[in-house]
Amino acid sequence: MGDDPASASYVRQKEKAAHGLGFFSETTVLPARTTEGELVGLITSLNADPRFHGILVQLPLPPRLSAERACGAVSPAKDVDCLHPENMGRLVRGDPYLLPCTPHAVHQILLRSGYPPAGKHVVIVGRSPLVGRPLSILLSQKGAGGDATVTLCHSATPDLGAFTRQADILVVAVGRPRTVTADVVREGTVIIDVGVNRVDDPSHPKGYRLVGDTDFGALREKAAAITPVPGGVGPMTVTMLLVNTVAACEAQTQDAR
Ligand SMILES: NC(=O)c1ccc[n+]([C@@H]2O[C@H](COP(=O)([O-])OP(=O)(O)OC[C@H]3O[C@@H](n4cnc5c(N)ncnc54)[C@H](OP(=O)(O)O)[C@@H]3O)[C@@H](O)[C@H]2O)c1
Known part of the structure; x- marks a missing residue:
């Protein structure tokens, strides 16, 4: 909704990745004046749309x-961002349906780069419900x-x-440049920059x-590893969105069998 340039850029990246993999995808851009009722009405019609x-x-x-009401209107089965309260609750319970895209991206970057979190002290800066x-x-x-x-x-x-x-x-997910500088990080730390x-x-x-x-410039000398911006967590987040879409498709088509 609206004309936030950063949002428009994220949507383009997601569309490009989806099309690149041969997914059918559709973007609806709503004007900023759209009412909550209209937004929820659109989501409800997409919930019922088998495409x-x-x-x-x-x-x-x-x-x-209200982002909560909009995300809460998405069918939990189709909630590929994992922001519906049911899916968030399942994550907390340790029985997730899908994993939220950015946390899943961070997790996969750690595992696939040879830095499994088990037994480590992970410090996360930022407590948003998204990250x-x-x-x-x-x-x-x-x-x-x-x-x-x-x-x-x-x-x-x-x-x-x-x-x-x-x-x-x-892991730093704040949305402010230079929140973490080299003087507050130990030598050999693994750093994931989400911002x-x-x-x-x-x-x-x-x-x-x-x-x-x-x-980044100072920390790349000191850290054992650090993700760049752009080109780090962002593309991996888009990938996890597609992973979730495949998983949601499999779950829904199995349900239908
Ligand atoms: N790469 C990607 O795919 C991706 C995905 C999502 C987000 N992001 C980026 O990640 C950043 C964070 O996103 P978000 O949605 O989590 O943001 P958010 O909802 O604004 O949350 C920011 C968090 O940072 C905390 N914070 C703010 N100033 C701080 C400070 N000086 N010291 C310590 N903590 C501080 C806030 O604390 P309080 O809770 O106390 O306010 C809050 O918990 C943004 O730059 C966003 O663009 C990137």
Whole structure:
């Protein structure tokens, strides 16, 4: 909904990836004046449309609309962003249907790069329902892929550096450039930078460039590994959306058999 340029760019990336893999996908762009009733009406019609096995509401919505109500209107079976309360509840219970895309992306980056979280101290900066909080649940789950000890930091954490310095694995999902600088990270830490921020850059053709939440230039010397922005968590998040769509399709077609 609306004309947020960052949202438009994320939607384009998702469309491109879906088409590249031969998925049928459709994007509906609603004007910013759309009412909540109209939005929920559209979602309800997509819930019943057998052409779609996955639906996502690109956030943020205009502030006068409730993201909770919009995401709650998506059928849990088609909720490929994993933001429906039923799917969030299943994740908390340790019985997930699908995993939320960005936490799943972070998890897969760690596992596939040879940094399994088991037995490690993972410090996450940012507790949003989209990233930090579900990631803390995923990584602290008992059993394979989990078993980390997790500390979840936020804007009311006093002396953030006292926590980030203890991290074996540090995940930063704040939305503010240079939230984590080299002086608050130990040598050898594994860093996942989730943040995506536009900073003015007159030398760039677009007049801005994208940076993460960490001081990448200084930290790449100190960290055991660090994800770049752009090109790190973002593309992996899109991949996990497609993974979820395949899983949702399989679940729904099995149900129909
Ligand atoms: N790459 C991707 O695929 C992807 C996906 C999702 C998000 N993102 C990016 O990740 C970033 C975070 O997204 P989000 O949706 O989680 O954002 P959000 O909902 O705004 O949450 C930000 C979190 O950071 C915390 N915070 C803010 N300032 C802080 C500070 N100075 N010290 C410690 N914690 C602080 C906030 O604390 P409070 O809770 O106390 O307010 C909040 O928990 C954004 O840049 C977003 O664009 C990237």
